[in-house]
Amino acid sequence: MTPGRPPEVPDRAAGKVPGPRPAPAARARGSLLGRLTVVLVLGSAGSLTVWAIGLTVWAGVHERGTALAFGLLIAVGELARTGGSTEGGRDTAPLAAAGALAYALLGENGGGATHHGVAQVVTVTVAAGLLGGLPHLAAGRGPAPAQLARRTLSVAFAAVCFQPLYNTGALADLVHPGPVYALWMTGVLMVTALCDAVLAAALARARTGWPFAPLLRDELRAMIGIGSAVCATGAVMALTVAVAGLWALPVFSLPLLLTQLSLRRYAAVRQTYRQTIASLARSTEIAGYTPHGHARAVAALSRAVGRELGLSESALTVLEHAALMHDIGQLSLVDPVPAGATASLPTEAQRRIARLGGAVVRQTGVDPQVALIVERQADPRCEQPLAARIVRTANAYDELVRAQGPGGPLTALERLRLATGHDHQPEVVEALARALAQRGSGALLPWDTARPPGGAAGAGVVT
Numbered sequence: 001m002t003p004g005r006p007p008e009v010p011d012r013a014a015g016k017v018p019g020p021r022p023a024p025a026a027r028a029r030g031s032l033l034g035r036l037t038v039v040l041v042l043g044s045a046g047s048l049t050v051w052a053i054g055l056t057v058w059a060g061v062h063e064r065g066t067a068l069a070f071g072l073l074i075a076v077g078e079l080a081r082t083g084g085s086t087e088g089g090r091d092t093a094p095l096a097a098a099g100a101l102a103y104a105l106l107g108e109n110g111g112g113a114t115h116h117g118v119a120q121v122v123t124v125t126v127a128a129g130l131l132g133g134l135p136h137l138a139a140g141r142g143p144a145p146a147q148l149a150r151r152t153l154s155v156a157f158a159a160v161c162f163q164p165l166y167n168t169g170a171l172a173d174l175v176h177p178g179p180v181y182a183l184w185m186t187g188v189l190m191v192t193a194l195c196d197a198v199l200a201a202a203l204a205r206a207r208t209g210w211p212f213a214p215l216l217r218d219e220l221r222a223m224i225g226i227g228s229a230v231c232a233t234g235a236v237m238a239l240t241v242a243v244a245g246l247w248a249l250p251v252f253s254l255p256l257l258l259t260q261l262s263l264r265r266y267a268a269v270r271q272t273y274r275q276t277i278a279s280l281a282r283s284t285e286i287a288g289y290t291p292h293g294h295a296r297a298v299a300a301l302s303r304a305v306g307r308e309l310g311l312s313e314s315a316l317t318v319l320e321h322a323a324l325m326h327d328i329g330q331l332s333l334v335d336p337v338p339a340g341a342t343a344s345l346p347t348e349a350q351r352r353i354a355r356l357g358g359a360v361v362r363q364t365g366v367d368p369q370v371a372l373i374v375e376r377q378a379d380p381r382c383e384q385p386l387a388a389r390i391v392r393t394a395n396a397y398d399e400l401v402r403a404q405g406p407g408g409p410l411t412a413l414e415r416l417r418l419a420t421g422h423d424h425q426p427e428v429v430e431a432l433a434r435a436l437a438q439r440g441s442g443a444l445l446p447w448d449t450a451r452p453p454g455g456a457a458g459a460g461v462v463t
Helices: 024-059 064-079 094-104 118-138 145-167 170-175 179-208 212-244 248-286 294-308 313-324 328-332 347-363 368-376 386-418 426-439
Strands: none
Touching: 024 118, 024 145, 024 179, 064 094, 064 118, 064 248, 094 118, 094 145, 094 212, 094 248, 118 145, 145 179, 179 212, 212 248, 248 294, 248 313, 248 328, 294 313, 294 386, 294 426, 313 368, 313 386, 328 347, 347 368, 368 386, 386 426
């Protein structure tokens, strides 16, 4: 619902109205940079894997029993992988990640020194990961190549920071034994996690074209949850195996396996939650109050605009859900408004519909922030929260595009720019223009595909 009717568009030939700025050169540069980023990551991981396997085959496998034990741990962790359980649909294999980190930071086994190096760590991680991931790959739900490359590079980074110093004795002279040794391992894990987050954000930026800073912020926030547990378990595994031997592996594997079970249940709850919201969003379409696909289009546009404006992943989820249900208040109307566009209604009627919509959303048990956005979308612009302004602009754009026909995208943006003095925030309109330029002007995506597949972070070290 769009408060106020935008003014008519003056003649473009008269030069009075600036048109949308798709910036094809900028899009081409961004696309090229994204491809180069992916090629660089895949090429680096592939070259590292070939080097590691070749060197391991040439020099032989050191401590084969230890390598086999950690390889089985990583393979079991990959086999128990959970998909789409975290914010943004991230794939999680915490047991495999913790096992790989523990092997990278392993200096002793049962009191005796180990001699495996960086090459063997990479070889065992890649081979066990592929072995455990075969059933998922066969079923078409395995991790993407970029995610596998990211894990390889992150584990290799941790091994490079630890193994050469330990095997040459430099680390033992500096910090071993004592609590400083554990602090050193913790520092290595923290730097590894930071590099992993930067790499994940760069890959997401290459895939989606979204701003890098919000993506990195989401990755750093994700580290606080399962990421910190993975890093802590990896460090404790390495320290305990150094004293008690390989018997410590199953003991410390059990908590992460239980964590994965909890993640699976959480994923099922989230799926039910999304299905409930999707059903509510379709109710206005089934009843004939809004056009088919309108709610999903507004949700996709709102999420893209929110991403351009730097909203966090959790804020984007709330925004998306509010956009899906922004028209649910129209069910209170006796007669549907033509095409679901309520711009012709009096302002008070629009606000009444929005308030009724917010009341309905509150009854569903959805996040109260979603209800607040729904009921505030018809308020004066200066009184609205940012999310309500985004939904208002995305809704107006979709309504205008549907009304204008083939020339709808260009005309709709022009009308929105002309209405920035009262109805729409200029920053939101320009963010919408940038989002459309990145995806092709007028692109409308289903709401459940508006987020990147696998989330910003895949099955890497800290997720």
